[in-house]
Amino acid sequence: MAKHDKIIIGNSTILNPVPVVMVSCAGKDPSKDSERPNIVTIAWAGTVNSEPPMVSISVRKSRHSYNLIKETGEFVINLVNKSLAKSCDYCGVRSGADEDKFKTCGLTAVKAEGLEYAYAIKEAPVSVSCKVKQVLELGSHDMFIAEIVAVTADSYLKDEEGKLCLDKAKLISYNHGEYFTLGEKLGFFGYSVASDEVFEKRMGYKKERDKYKHIREEKAAGKNGKKY
Numbered sequence: 001m002a003k004h005d006k007i008i009i010g011n012s013t014i015l016n017p018v019p020v021v022m023v024s025c026a027g028k029d030p031s032k033d034s035e036r037p038n039i040v041t042i043a044w045a046g047t048v049n050s051e052p053p054m055v056s057i058s059v060r061k062s063r064h065s066y067n068l069i070k071e072t073g074e075f076v077i078n079l080v081n082k083s084l085a086k087s088c089d090y091c092g093v094r095s096g097a098d099e100d101k102f103k104t105c106g107l108t109a110v111k112a113e114g115l116e117y118a119y120a121i122k123e124a125p126v127s128v129s130c131k132v133k134q135v136l137e138l139g140s141h142d143m144f145i146a147e148i149v150a151v152t153a154d155s156y157l158k159d160e161e162g163k164l165c166l167d168k169a170k171l172i173s174y175n176h177g178e179y180f181t182l183g184e185k186l187g188f189f190g191y192s193v194a195s196d197e198v199f200e201k202r203m204g205y206k207k208e209r210d211k212y213k214h215i216r217e218e219k220a221a222g223k224n225g226k227k228y
């Protein structure tokens with residue numbers, strides 16, 4: 001079979017990689033065990049609008065967090081870095097109905113910026129405060145569509161000019177059931193058409209006008225054994 005000959009896989013949620021986030025929430029009375037600050041791991045999350053900035057998370061009704069988010073209409077999306085990866089997995093396999101996951105994971109619940117009830121994870125590099133605008137019942141999951149009301153970030157993520165450098169956060173992603181750190185930087189928005197100057201400034205090396213020219217030339221001369 002040639003590389004691009006197709007096999008049929010069937011219909012499944014194959015879109016990958018996806019972000020994996022730690023969503024924190026709480027009930028209206030956090031002194032009660034059933035309403036204490038909680039963390040749920042969510043892979044079905046995404047940006048859905050730019051102005052106003054909006055996101056969605058899809059949550060099964062059976063999750064303890066589902067009721068907390070439904071009751072308050074608030075949640076926080078905490079971005080996950082390498083140091084939080086293990087806690088992120090843990091919060092996705094244990095329920096807040098049975099234990100205080102903040103405590104088990106040694107994490108700190110802090111009141112979320114711009115929200116009344118939800119808590120953020122202090123140790124997360126970036127926390128996104130969200131207010132629910134709509135709930136869509138899709139089948140297995142309900143999708144909470146929410147507006148971003150505030151974003152907080154660790155101060156080390158800002159450079160001297162005040163620019164947010166998210167690459168410093170060492171965020172992780174989720175690919176087909178496995179967690180990965182991000183790899184090599186391949187380019188930036190518009191790099192395929194960027195000027196030589198902009199390309200060099202952003203990438204730190206010169207643009208190769210035709211990266212594969214020498215391979216084609218070698219192939220044409222019958223020298224190249226590599227398959228692409």
Ligand SMILES: Cc1cc2nc3c(=O)[nH]c(=O)nc-3n(C[C@H](O)[C@H](O)[C@H](O)COP(=O)(O)O)c2cc1C
Nearest residue numbers: 041042043044059060063064065092093094095096
């Ligand atoms: C990597 C990963 C991704 C997950 N994504 C989702 C998701 O998108 N939606 C969902 O309802 N549950 C998802 N889960 C499962 C919940 O996080 C899990 O059932 C959790 O224990 C529920 O916690 P809670 O009962 O305290 O709310 C995921 C779990 C893992 C490990």
